[in-house]
Amino acid sequence: MEHHYSTLLHIPSSLSLPKAICLDAVGTLFGVRDSVGTIYSEVASKHGVECSAELLNKYFYTAFSNSTPCIFPGVPTADVPEQEYQWWREINRQTFTAVGAWEEFDDFELFFQEVYRYFATTGAWTIYPDTIPALENWQRSGVQLAVVSNFDSRLHNVLKVLGLEHYFSTVTISTEVSAAKPQAAIFAAALDKHACAPQSAWHIGDSLEEDYLGASNAGLTAIWLNRS
Template structure:
């Protein structure tokens, strides 16, 4: 007999919240406070290049290479500005530091309209909630600022865990906190590999949040996919009845 469903684990970025605007826009706004006018499109393009490069060379915020999330992000900002020909070290340092601190605040994040109702509905079904997210150590502060932290029994960021999705090891840490078997746990996230496939490889009931219908034709059972968190409660109830 299958164990009853007891927990729902959550991804955060692009599942519950998204960056308001873009990282490049936020950096430009910080630069403007210091009297420097930058082109949003140029900064966005530079950020995309730098972010991909650093994610490849220093995965999971470079923790295994002796970095911290703060150092990693400040280097990303500084290199982004350098590629946009910003050379003043005082301006570069100020923008990097302010951007890192300000991204803790809800003003830089958009909460999806279906997020809080879905969390509340899950709790009303008697399910406990936790977070498993590829994120730096600001995650709890961001969730608190967005009014979401109180919904969760625990929060695991990849920086704190020392391992990132899609490694199943981060889910092993989550299961230890849940103190239950994997088949009593579901995981909800927007990334096909990092959330859906990774959680299922750990024996967890992975549910893919596919807001843009990108995986409509993908090799994924339709009962494992939702296009809105409004559909989540009914899917979880279906799992509980199987």
């Protein structure tokens, strides 16, 4: 693999900087504090349900990986947040059903509302140590920076509360353009905002399939950030 690095700061200066750099969000700029399972377990405990964080994490990723993409073609923009909410609610339902705990909740809806709101706050996330130095270096060099993510509209607030929002000229989210990585359409939508040809852009992300292969197939210089 030509472009494969373990941190953003390891990308060599010998690579000529492009007009625009697109970056994935979760797993690239910031990650989940502890684990999804840990957070689910902590919030569930507040609602009287005790579950193994390890098992919750395992079954969350099973449900997440088996889900359809978080995109809603044809849905009016005003209705997208509700569709996002229901998409994540179903993943939560599958996760807690898999560990045999779903029926233990007195009010699963109340629990899920709390979890859903929590993942829009700083408490759920941690910024990787290399993120801000890399963004500042690129910003000083005059490169246009963009986020391209399969997250949902909560990402706008997450970037804001983490203090990352001001580094980016644009944010392109799958639910807002009805296309998800690795589809070429989401990269095209992001680059259109910068009047930038694919050949003049990088995309950096932690997913081999969604980020590296998706961006490469869309004509961008793809960089796989393998933090593991």
